[in-house]
Structures are given as structure tokens and as C-alpha cells.
Amino acid sequence: MIDKSVLPEHWEVKKLGDVCEFEYGKALKKELRDETGKYDVFGSNGVVGKHAQYIIEEPCVIVGRKGAAGEVHLSLNPAWPIDTTYFVKQKPSFDLKFLYYQLRSLQLGSLDKSTAIPGLNRNDAYQKEFVLPPLTEQLEIVAKIEELFSELDKGKEQLITARQQLKVYRQAVLKWAFEGRFTNLEVKEEELPEGWKWVKTGEVIQTINNGYTPKKGFLSDGEGEVPFIKVYNLNFDGTLNSKKNPTFIPRAIHVKDLKRSICYPGDVLINIVGPPLGKVSVVSNEYPEWNINQAIVLFRPNEKVSSKYLSYFMQNSVTINWLEKTSKATAGQWNVKVTTCREIPLPLAPPEEQNHIVQEIESRLSVCDKVEETISLSLQQAETLRQSILKQAFEGKLVKQSSKELDIISI
Numbered sequence: 556m557i558d559k560s561v562l563p564e565h566w567e568v569k570k571l572g573d574v575c576e577f578e579y580g581k582a583l584k585k586e587l588r589d590e591t592g593k594y595d596v597f598g599s600n601g602v603v604g605k606h607a608q609y610i611i612e613e614p615c616v617i618v619g620r621k622g623a624a625g626e627v628h629l630s631l632n633p634a635w636p637i638d639t640t641y642f643v644k645q646k647p648s649f650d651l652k653f654l655y656y657q658l659r660s661l662q663l664g665s666l667d668k669s670t671a672i673p674g675l676n677r678n679d680a681y682q683k684e685f686v687l688p689p690l691t692e693q694l695e696i697v698a699k700i701e702e703l704f705s706e707l708d709k710g711k712e713q714l715i716t717a718r719q720q721l722k723v724y725r726q727a728v729l730k731w732a733f734e735g736r737f738t739n740l741e742v743k744e745e746e747l748p749e750g751w752k753w754v755k756t757g758e759v760i761q762t763i764n765n766g767y768t769p770k771k772g773f774l775s776d777g778e779g780e781v782p783f784i785k786v787y788n789l790n791f792d793g794t795l796n797s798k799k800n801p802t803f804i805p806r807a808i809h810v811k812d813l814k815r816s817i818c819y820p821g822d823v824l825i826n827i828v829g830p831p832l833g834k835v836s837v838v839s840n841e842y843p844e845w846n847i848n849q850a851i852v853l854f855r856p857n858e859k860v861s862s863k864y865l866s867y868f869m870q871n872s873v874t875i876n877w878l879e880k881t882s883k884a885t886a887g888q889w890n891v892k893v894t895t896c897r898e899i900p901l902p903l904a905p906p907e908e909q910n911h912i913v914q915e916i917e918s919r920l921s922v923c924d925k926v927e928e929t930i931s932l933s934l935q936q937a938e939t940l941r942q943s944i945l946k947q948a949f950e951g952k953l954v955k956q957s958s959k960e961l962d963i964i965s966i
Contacts, residue, residue: 557684563951566688571661572681575643575654577618580636581610597636599623609633616643616655618663624675625664629655641677653693656700657685660945686949696948703944703953711937714930721923721930728919729871733902737915750905757897760865762855765827765893766816766847769808779803784818784847786826789834793866795824797841809846816853818845821862823854825869827891832882833875837866852896860901864909867916868901 592607599619739748
């Protein structure tokens with residue numbers, strides 16, 4: 556319910572159904588679309604393709620009816636909204652962009668009452684209150700919204716760029732680490748430091764095995780005797796996500812049929828089926844023993860290679876690129892053989908130096924983690940501020956308080 560006391564006195568408040576009409580889109584199956592056409596085809600999520608024909612020539616607002624129910628999109632050109640959408644034409648009483656932004660502020664998706672596919676009943680939407688200032692003020696409000704959103708988008712782009720730069724820096728840290736640059740400042744290009752040597756992983760790691768998936772009847776979801784790790788449980792940063800769709804196997808299967816792929820805390824796991832390759836996780840001590848499926852290979856660290864040293868080495872883009880180049884591609888899928896995993900070139904540092912290298916890596920990556928956390932928080936705040944701008948716009952405060960809003964955005 557709109558608080559009319561905060562609105563300018565000359566603004567009207569009406570039911571949405573008295574202001575505009577939600578017309579049904581028209582079905583257009585994907586196989587019937589002409590993707591060489593120039594007209595956008597809109598689904599509830601936005602543009603889903605192209606077609607040579609349109610069903611509405613004038614600019615319109617598209618509202619998600621099924622699926623992404625309540626999502627709002629603006630089309631300034633002839634378009635074909637499909638049957639999972641409604642579309643709204645402009646009327647003399649309102650500016651189309653004013654309608655677009657106010658519908659976004661109404662958060663129509665909250666009206667969903669379905670238990671299966673999210674849906675929006677237009678009769679429910681029609682009961683929403685809609686503020687209607689004079690047309691000239693509508694245009695001023697739209698101009699101010701777009702000005703502030705533009706500033707917000709610039710800041711968001713800078714944050715996204717900074718996040719991408721962090722990814723590049725993370726990989727640079729790992730590259731430098733395994734070139735020996737953190738512990739040997741005078742190391743020459745393409746040479747290993749004194750005391751280091753190139754080895755194949757299988758020469759220094761005795762246990763390198765993949766897993767096997769038992770018959771479906773032996774797999775249980777949620778709880779069981781021995782946790783069974785699948786590729787979706789692996790992350791890209793060395794951590795293991797054991798909470799995602801946990802699967803278990805009986806201990807009898809674990810110690811007999813899957814004996815060769817028993818995992819212990821500290822073992823390093825990588826996926827050998829992609830794309831993408833490059834998932835790396837260290838087995839945690841949440842359970843004393845684990846097991847893995849056939850798309851994962853385990854590496855068991857020892858006195859020659861520490862767990863963290865091996866984990867960071869596997870996360871290194873140089874290692875991932877090597878695996879990709881040596882993998883076998885079939886029907887768009889990469890497959891790395893277990894024998895290949897035993898051939899990975901590893902720059903082996905002395906054990907005491909490995910510990911120092913890990914410390915250097917973690918000191919730098921911990922800074923990255925803090926910066927990335929700040930970036931993520933700022934991106935969330937940007938979306939909150941976007942809703943705040945819309946809220947103030949339709950309370951009649953935005954144009955009057957534009958300088959204050961700009962100050963908030965700059966902060």
C-alpha cells in the first residue's frame with residue numbers, strides 16, 4: 556500500500572489495471588523462428604532470439620508471465636513477445652519508460668502463487684497501486700533515473716573489471732611461485748632455481764588413481780557410511796564442497812570394489828572430464844575416509860610433495876593448459892587419461908622450500924580474497940541502491956533530492 560502522505564499532492568494513485576492492459580504474447584516455437592530476421596523475440600527472461608516478423612510494431616514493455624515471472628523488459632522496436640509473456644502498449648496518460656521503471660519497482664514476481672513453474676496472474680498485478688504524476692514530471696523522473704543508473708553502471712563495470720584483474724593476478728601469483736621467484740629472486744627465465752628439478756608426477760607420487768561409480772542401488776543421497784565425491788563437489792580454489800547433493804556408499808563397497816580410490820584427508824583431487832578442467836580440491840578431515848567417481852583423480856602427497864604445494868600447482872593455469880592440450884576431445888568433451896595424470900611435469904622444490912612457497916602464495920591470495928569480498932559486497936550494494944533509486948523516484952523524492960543521490964553513488 557502506497558503511503559499517499561509522502562507523495563506530492565497533485566500526483567494520482569490508481570490501480571495498475573486502470574492505467575494499462577497486460578496483453579498476452581503469442582507462441583513462437585524455437586524451430587519456427589528465423590534467426591536471420593531483425594526483430595527481437597522476447598521471453599520472460601528477455602530476448603531469446605530473432606525472427607523475420609513481429610506481432611507488435613510500436614514500443615512496448617514486456618512482463619514475464621511464466622518462468623521468470625514478473626521480470627520487466629523494454630522494447631523500443633517492433634518485436635515478438637512469446638506466450639510466456641505479457642506486453643503493454645503506451646497510452647496517453649503515461650510515458651512508456653516511466654511505466655517500465657515503475658513496474659520494475661513493483662517487484663511483480665512476489666505475486667507468484669504457483670507451486671511448480673513460477674507464474675504471474677495479470678489480475679493480481681492489476682491490483683497493484685500505481686503512481687501517476689503529470690506527463691512532464693514523468694519525463695523528468697525518467698531522465699533522472701537514467702542519469703543515476705548510468706553512474707551506477709559505470710561503477711559496476713569498474714568493479715567487474717577489478718574482479719577480472721584479480722583472477723589474472725591470482726594466476727600470476729601461482730605462475731611466479733612455481734617458477735621459484737618467491738624464494739629465489741635471481742632465478743633466470745625458463746630455468747629452475749638451484750635445488751629444484753623437473754619430475755613427472757608419477758615419479759614422486761606413488762598413488763595416482765581415478766575412481767569408479769558403483770551400481771545405482773549402492774548410492775544413497777543425504778546420508779550413509781562413506782561419502783562419495785562427484786565432480787560437482789570440487790571447487791577451483793582447493794576447497795571441497797561436501798554439502799552439495801552429498802552422496803554415500805556402503806563401507807563394504809568402499810573397502811572392496813572401490814579400494815584403489817579410497818581417499819584420506821590431505822589427498823588432492825582434480826577432475827579429468829570437462830570442460831571445464833581445472834577443478835582442484837583437497838580432501839578435508841570432515842570424514843576419515845572418502846571415495847570418488849570415475850571423473851576424478853586423486854594424488855596422495857608424501858614426504859616429497861606436500862598437500863598444499865600440490866594443490867596450488869594443480870590450480871596453476873600452466874598445469875591446466877598442459878592437461879587441456881594432452882586431453883582427448885570427443886563430442887565437445889575433454890577426457891584426461893589417468894596415465895596422463897602420472898606424466899604431468901612438476902617443478903619439484905625441496906620440502907622445506909615448499910612450505911615457504913605455500914606461505915608466500917597464501918599471503919598474497921588472502922589479500923585477493925579480502926578485496927574480492929569487498930567487490931562482491933559493493934556489487935550487492937549497487938543493486939540495493941538501484942531499488943532505492945526507483946523507490947524514491949515513485950515517492951516523488953528523486954528529482955528534488957538528485958544531488959544527495961549522486962553523493963551516495965560516488966561514495
